[in-house]
Amino acid sequence: MLRHHGDVDAAGELLDFAVNVRLRQPPxxxxxxxxxxxxxxxxxxxxxxxxxxxxxxxxxxxxxxxxxxxxxxxxxxxxxxxxxxxxxxxxxxxxxxxxxxxxxxxxxxxxxxxxxxxxxxxxxxxxxxxxxxxxxxxxxxxxxxxxxxxxxxxxxxxxxxxxxxxxxxxxxxxxxxxxxxxxxxxxxxxxxxxxxxxxxxxxxxxxxxxxxxxxxxxxxxxxxxxxxxxxxxxxxxxxEPEAVAESRRAAELLARCRDELAAELADIPGIHVALPAAAPFLLLRVPNGPSVRAGLRQHGIAVRRADTFPGLDEDHIRVAVRGDAENARLVSALREVVVPPASPEWEHTDEEPVATVTENRSTTREATR
Known part of the structure; x- marks a missing residue:
């Protein structure tokens, strides 16, 4: 389990949100x-x-x-x-x-x-x-x-x-x-x-x-x-200086896309987003993680299972940050496949509740302006 990496989750002809690599090929x-x-x-x-x-x-x-x-x-x-x-x-x-x-x-x-x-x-x-x-x-x-x-x-x-x-x-x-x-x-x-x-x-x-x-x-x-x-x-x-400058511009774009993606995901009932986030990926907690991953694959989307990370369970998934169009496709698919549990017990966890995530979202947006 410790040797599991995102390339395994992304195998096949899928839109890849599992591997944290910015580009499909070098510039x-x-x-x-x-x-x-x-x-x-x-x-x-x-x-x-x-x-x-x-x-x-x-x-x-x-x-x-x-x-x-x-x-x-x-x-x-x-x-x-x-x-x-x-x-x-x-x-x-x-x-x-x-x-x-x-x-x-x-x-x-x-x-x-x-x-x-x-x-x-x-x-x-x-x-x-x-x-x-x-x-x-x-x-x-x-x-x-x-x-x-x-x-x-x-x-x-x-x-x-x-x-x-x-x-x-x-x-x-x-x-x-x-x-x-x-x-x-x-x-x-x-x-x-x-x-x-x-x-x-x-x-x-x-x-x-x-x-x-x-x-x-x-x-x-x-x-x-x-x-x-x-x-x-x-x-x-x-x-070289030109490459460092290019990477900074890329980081700025990734930050914008990440914060917008986090805001949209946090608005989906049943999804918890770990915030604040600083990297080009987000950690999510969803109800019935294996079912959500399978549902996303049916939509042609791969995400990273996160239960292979010590301290996380099968309801955790990691999603890479992509461009606006790809991120929108992920959000749309998650709206279809995530079914919030009827029991309120799932909400009572040691993680931030949805309301806290929503509050933090505005703080994160302000910090990146």
Missing amino acids: EWLRDRLIAALDRLGGYPSAEDDLAARCAVARRHDRSPEEVLPLAGAAEGFALLPTLRPELAAVVHPSFTEPELALRDGGVDVTRVPLDPADGYRLRPEAVPERADLVVLGNPTNPTSVLHPAETLRSLARPGRVLVVDEAFADAVVDEPESLAAERIPGLLVLRSLTKMWGLPGLRVGYALGEPELLRRLTHRRPHWPVSTLGLEALLACC
Whole structure:
């Protein structure tokens, strides 16, 4: 269950709300850069290519090249975590499950830090065990769409502790206000991905930011040439100023579409929307989740089942934010397939009631103007 991902839910000829990737394919300018790099595939990825990519990432985040580690996707960063040999890893949930899987597979003791839906899935630092020498969380968090304050994350740093912040969706947040990517905090490891913003899930490319010594420990016994020539070219291209400006415009559009979609979904009787939301996806709670997912598939729509995330159940689903026309189709289909339960007991949960969601919706709209 922990290895379930949205691409499984989206299999087939369906309108895809299950996979959190903004584009169906990379933009034309990025495709041109990758095509031009094909002629270099006759040689191994070079030290010059690696340095150029690290320098581009470093400029993007005001770091030094020695503080940058290109990765074969952020998932490789999670796979490398057992190399740090922590005694106890604390993983904040609900969140992306690959870090926990990688740690458990590497023989690391893992404890879960569950977040309370009644508290908006906000992180309380005191909930993290003091003896945990490795802490993992996402910001913004998948699938709750919560953006934790940077101050809260900084408070988790300790001497002798590695703090891993998964920022795979940070570039989809306007101005990245809570990102720690540019901060030099001892023990901080920030993981980033190009997959979501640039439509590159098939290329597998991302990067880590942290102290040089921490990165050296992370890459102990790592295979040679882990990132391809095309991956390094993508890193270089997507960290250039023009690309960063384009990603900001995309984040602004995603925020507008997300807030409008959240408002329309919250008006459907029986649907609870987890708010406020900061990422390009929304977490919903619906009555009889499996039936709703099946009904949506009959309408040609795929959504992400969310009961595979620790702390959520089969009535939770995650929906990606798309353009206006696609979002309207999702809302229309949900109006048809969601049948509010007759019993009021379903409403009495530890999650926000519909009235609270509606109230928060106006606050969210105001904050994004």
